[in-house]
Amino acid sequence: MARWRAALVRQAPFVLSLVAGAALWEVVGRNTNAAFMAPLSETVVRLVQLTASGELPREALSSAALFSTGLALGIVVGMPFGLLLARVKWLREALDVYIMVLYATPLVALIPFILSIFGFGFWPKVLVVFLFSVFPVLYNTIEGARSIKPELIEVARSYRSREWALWREVMVPYTLPFTMTGIRQAIGRALVGMVAAEFFLSATGLGQLIMTATQNFDTAAVFSAVLLIVAAGMILMRLGVALEAHFAKWRG
């Protein structure tokens, strides 16, 4: 009992802040025009409605397909290419500036070009998510490659290590933790890319649900979809942090 009570006391501020936040949302929502702000209770009702009607799950699945295809492509392309750049010094020195520039460029600016060149289908949207996620993976893998002490490779060489062994024992263990940092960043960026593609290319998925609901002044539906995206974002972010922490142990 005592332990329970101690836990309760410790968690009290958190629970109270949740209650206060919910109450604030409810009060503000009730006192504002329904078109601008829906109270929490209405949002919850709408969330249940949209889930029961199958609309929310359907759109969420469509978004998830876009997100995971783009992110997977970003990792599948970014990781091997990054490792190749890690090993081949002249190639890395030739390309690292351009990768750094693309990493720092707000790539959303390219969406209008993608729209007018590739049109409205599924794959142009995948291209957006891919572009958002590939550069963090590449950039961080290169950072990792730069952190490998040259002595390690020299020692491996002087022991006549084969290329394969060099990759297995030096290159991959030393760059992978950095790649994981890149993947964590890529998860967040891919989510932004997903919403951007759904807003600015062809409207599908949760992005479309949000847009249509806004036009219909159905704020409760907007909040429902936003809540779902926030929840997904937090879960994915935690996954990314866990992945990164798991591999961070390898960092020398």
Add this chain to the structure above:
Amino acid sequence: MAISSTLTAPRRAFFAGPVVPRIVAGLVILVAWEIVVRRFAPSYVATPSGVIAAFPSVVVSAPFLAALGQTLGAVAEGLAIAIVLGTFIGLLMGRSALGEQVLRHYINACYAMPMLVVLPLFSLWFGYSGAARLATIVFAAIFSIIVSVADGARSVPKDYIEVARSFGASRMRMLFEIVLPASMPYFLAGLRLAGGRALIGAVVAEFFTAIGGLGYFILYNSRTFHHDEAFVAVLFLAAFGVAIDVLINWSTRRFLPWYRRDDRVE
């Protein structure tokens, strides 16, 4: 496991290194781009030669300069608001256990949220106007500042605080002379993220609300098949993105020389 800012060590200048391979690679990329577009793409698609040809007339044209001013002005204003508010909230979270417990989950939720999803709501609340863009920029930038300032304030060594306390320092002086300077590297790391995010926020808000700025300049020109002209604006956005990165790396090295996480020997 809390979602927290990652502190990236100030890197050695990224641009330091051999010049020739980079120039060669750059030329190869440009030539490949030119050939691929000429052979396979419709004629309105941007090519390096087209962008170079369009560059001089675009950068002096009145619509472009107006757009540039609007976007940069909004980004500067939004970042300033985000820095002031974000530092305040971040200190509250980093130095007060209660503040941390009350705010943490909200901040983490907002930080994990792709900032774009607020666009429809913001345009509803603030109208299709500069206010919606400003709100989007602040929203995009503030959470990385909050999270990193809170991390920084939390990481202040206990000894500093104890020494200050035993010399009878007031809370205010402790805040301004110990906590803030000690969390500077974290703040700069957060600001680097915030700068990039603010730029993205400005562009997407302009796409969405069609108010004047570089984002709208790109949207309008690409819709009217002036891709070369639109791409000039992309180059400027890329330059700002890189400039923020370089500036913050430089000032970390210049003003916080004691802060070095990786003493790598090369």
